[in-house]
Amino acid sequence: MTFLNYLISGISLGSIYAIIALGYTMVYGIAKMLNFAHGDVIMVGAYICFYAVSRYSLPPLVGVILAMLVCTVLGIVVERLAYKPLRSAPSLAVLITAIGVSYFLQNAALLLWSSNPKVFPNAFVINTIDEAGNPVVQSSIDLFGGQLKVSFVTIATIAICIVIMLALLWFTSKTRLGKAMRACSEDKGAAQLMGINVNATISMTFAIGSGLAAIAGVLLCSAYPTLVPTTGSMPGIKAFTAAVFGGIGSIPGALLGGLLLGIIEIFAKAYISTQLSDAIVFAVLIVVLLVKPAGLLGKQIREKV
Amino acid sequence: MANKLNTLNKTNRWNYITYLLVIIAYVILQVMSSTGSISSSLKGMLVPICAYVVMAVSLNLTVGVLGELSLGHAGFMSVGAFTGVTAAVSLQNLIPFAPLRLAVSMVVAALFAALAGFLIGIPVLRLKGDYLAIVTLAFGEIIKSIFNNLYVGLDESGFHFSLLSDTTDLSENGTLIIGGPMGIGSIQKISTFTAGFILVMITLVVVFHLVNSRAGRAIMAIRDNRIAAESVGLNITKYKMMAFVTSAALAGSAGALFAMNYSTIVANKFDFNTSILVLVFVVLGGLGNMLGSIIAAAALTILPEALREFSDYRMLVYAIVLILVMLATNNPTLKSFLARLKPGKRGEKEAA
Numbered sequence: 049m050t051f052l053n054y055l056i057s058g059i060s061l062g063s064i065y066a067i068i069a070l071g072y073t074m075v076y077g078i079a080k081m082l083n084f085a086h087g088d089v090i091m092v093g094a095y096i097c098f099y100a101v102s103r104y105s106l107p108p109l110v111g112v113i114l115a116m117l118v119c120t121v122l123g124i125v126v127e128r129l130a131y132k133p134l135r136s137a138p139s140l141a142v143l144i145t146a147i148g149v150s151y152f153l154q155n156a157a158l159l160l161w162s163s164n165p166k167v168f169p170n171a172f173v174i175n176t177i178d179e180a181g182n183p184v185v186q187s188s189i190d191l192f193g194g195q196l197k198v199s200f201v202t203i204a205t206i207a208i209c210i211v212i213m214l215a216l217l218w219f220t221s222k223t224r225l226g227k228a229m230r231a232c233s234e235d236k237g238a239a240q241l242m243g244i245n246v247n248a249t250i251s252m253t254f255a256i257g258s259g260l261a262a263i264a265g266v267l268l269c270s271a272y273p274t275l276v277p278t279t280g281s282m283p284g285i286k287a288f289t290a291a292v293f294g295g296i297g298s299i300p301g302a303l304l305g306g307l308l309l310g311i312i313e314i315f316a317k318a319y320i321s322t323q324l325s326d327a328i329v330f331a332v333l334i335v336v337l338l339v340k341p342a343g344l345l346g347k348q349i350r351e352k353v
Numbered sequence: 354m355a356n357k358l359n360t361l362n363k364t365n366r367w368n369y370i371t372y373l374l375v376i377i378a379y380v381i382l383q384v385m386s387s388t389g390s391i392s393s394s395l396k397g398m399l400v401p402i403c404a405y406v407v408m409a410v411s412l413n414l415t416v417g418v419l420g421e422l423s424l425g426h427a428g429f430m431s432v433g434a435f436t437g438v439t440a441a442v443s444l445q446n447l448i449p450f451a452p453l454r455l456a457v458s459m460v461v462a463a464l465f466a467a468l469a470g471f472l473i474g475i476p477v478l479r480l481k482g483d484y485l486a487i488v489t490l491a492f493g494e495i496i497k498s499i500f501n502n503l504y505v506g507l508d509e510s511g512f513h514f515s516l517l518s519d520t521t522d523l524s525e526n527g528t529l530i531i532g533g534p535m536g537i538g539s540i541q542k543i544s545t546f547t548a549g550f551i552l553v554m555i556t557l558v559v560v561f562h563l564v565n566s567r568a569g570r571a572i573m574a575i576r577d578n579r580i581a582a583e584s585v586g587l588n589i590t591k592y593k594m595m596a597f598v599t600s601a602a603l604a605g606s607a608g609a610l611f612a613m614n615y616s617t618i619v620a621n622k623f624d625f626n627t628s629i630l631v632l633v634f635v636v637l638g639g640l641g642n643m644l645g646s647i648i649a650a651a652a653l654t655i656l657p658e659a660l661r662e663f664s665d666y667r668m669l670v671y672a673i674v675l676i677l678v679m680l681a682t683n684n685p686t687l688k689s690f691l692a693r694l695k696p697g698k699r700g701e702k703e704a705a
């Protein structure tokens with residue numbers, strides 16, 4: 049049962065990584081840039097939701113929607129101001145700019161919301177009444193006669209991840225905009241010749257990625273409730289790793305990479321060593337990349353001579 | 354002197370100008386610090402600046418000359434810092450003369466970092482582009498995790514190592530050198546600005562000689578067109594490894610210099626953010642341009658200090674400056690404007 053418990057928390061953490069990794073992978077696929085500021089968008093989303101819920105006592109769902117709106121706008125604004133002028137610049141220049149944006153967001157958050165850790169409220173609870181008639185806040189569900197305890201956050205995270213994944217797969221394969229996105233990631237020049245507005249499509253990708261980052265931020269902070277301005281950086285790096293793990297640019301790859309990374313991390317923590325769990329995660333990544341140099345589901349591009 | 358400079362070819366001329374500028378900067382700063390005309394905060398930053406300059410130049414060898422993006426350069430700095438300080442502590446009685454001890458421990462640090470670079474290079478250099486970058490990032494994080502959990506002690510019977518928990522079991526007069534997450538405490542501060550300057554000069558000599566040698570041209574050929582380089586019979590792995598290991602060794606000695614400027618050092622100091630910081634120096638200074646790396650490293654290390662008057666806003670300003678500089682240097686209008694200012698420049702660049 050403990051094994052099952054670890055597996056479920058691994059899948060839950062992996063789902064969060066997967067949602068963040070989606071943002072990385074979509075932006076990489078279309079703009080061929082590593083958006084290092086993505087992790088900090090997660091943090092912004094979490095802060096917006098935190099303030100909406102605990103300061104202005106809005107219902108959690110409104111908080112999440114507000115966070116998504118703010119992050120979507122943030123994503124578009126950052127893309128327009130910082131990345132769009134560098135469309136034809138060398139990729140390293142864009143990378144450094146992304147790092148600059150990341151510093152900017154972290155320090156702006158530090159000034160706006162201070163470095164004091166905020167305790168994120170758990171929105172995934174049910175108010176019930178126990179046998180004696182007292183109101184009880186229930187945050188988890190017992191299965192198999194109490195042997196397995198699964199919190200609502202975990203269930204919600206996994207469910208939301210599946211919904212997002214299905215929605216995105218439908219979006220990229222069936223809708224006009226999704227097809228435009230795929231066309232741009234395949235060949236920007238040809239896409240433009242076919243009448244696709246490449247710039248608008250790239251903005252759209254950033255918007256979707258940032259909106260997803262807001263959801264990931266809320267889920268992350270519901271599961272691990274300490275919120276500080278650097279909350280997003282480590283999950284950001286891990287999710288980036290997950291995206292590469294699954295093959296960067298591939299949406300199912302991001303899901304697979306995220307889930308595997310989460311499961312490996314939790315298992316390493318549980319069975320090997322808490323302190324070395326990060327090292328183990330990265331070691332597995334290295335081994336995978338040596339066997340499959342383009343990630344698990346990545347396309348191996350043959351070089352033409 | 355000017356005549357001699359004119360007879361040299363363009364690359365060599367720039368190399369000599371770089372040496373000259375570094376020496377001038379050293380002399381000026383040395384004079385200023387001995388007359389007490391620079392602030393104590395700047396004085397305290399002289400050694401870190403030297404260490405970052407060496408880091409930037411060595412990373413430029415990987416990113417600019419070899420053309421592979423490395424996101425784990427701080428890992429080699431970490432290896433150098435920890436092995437260097439360990440060497441310095443264990444040689445304390447054997448070599449009482451501090452500068453010599455510093456030099457020996459920097460050599461030890463460079464050797465260990467080179468070894469780490471070699472071992473990491475075997476898998477890393479098989480990959481390409483962003484995959485290579487992510488694996489260097491992964492190695493940087495692994496090195497950080499290991500040093501965060503490594504315990505090294507020294508007593509009469511030699512070194513004792515343990516991982517995860519302190520089971521070194523030292524005798525009474527043994528000392529615990531590396532204490533896991535606590536890092537190394539009570540380091541003797543034997544790094545000096547002069548030592549830093551010498552290290553910068555050695556780094557420049559090594560890098561310039563490598564770049565201007567047959568091997569250096571081979572490395573650049575691989576960067577520009579791997580397939581063409583391979584087809585004329587260049588041993589890709591050998592030359593890539595040569596650049597990567599040299600870069601790692603120099604970073605290692607910079608780490609030792611850096612660590613022995615502080616009384617304590619922890620593994621978390623050399624994390625992903627440090628790697629990124631050095632990468633920022635390299636990109637801002639210009640890929641393959643060593644003088645640019647030196648200036649960027651020195652300027653950006655001082656900048657947060659110089660922005661002190663903005664107090665809380667300084668890192669925000671730093672971020673904005675970084676973004677604006679990247680936007681400005683890559684602005685096509687500005688680029689063509691600058692090219693028009695210097696008529697000869699553009700043609701030369703394209704010819705080179």
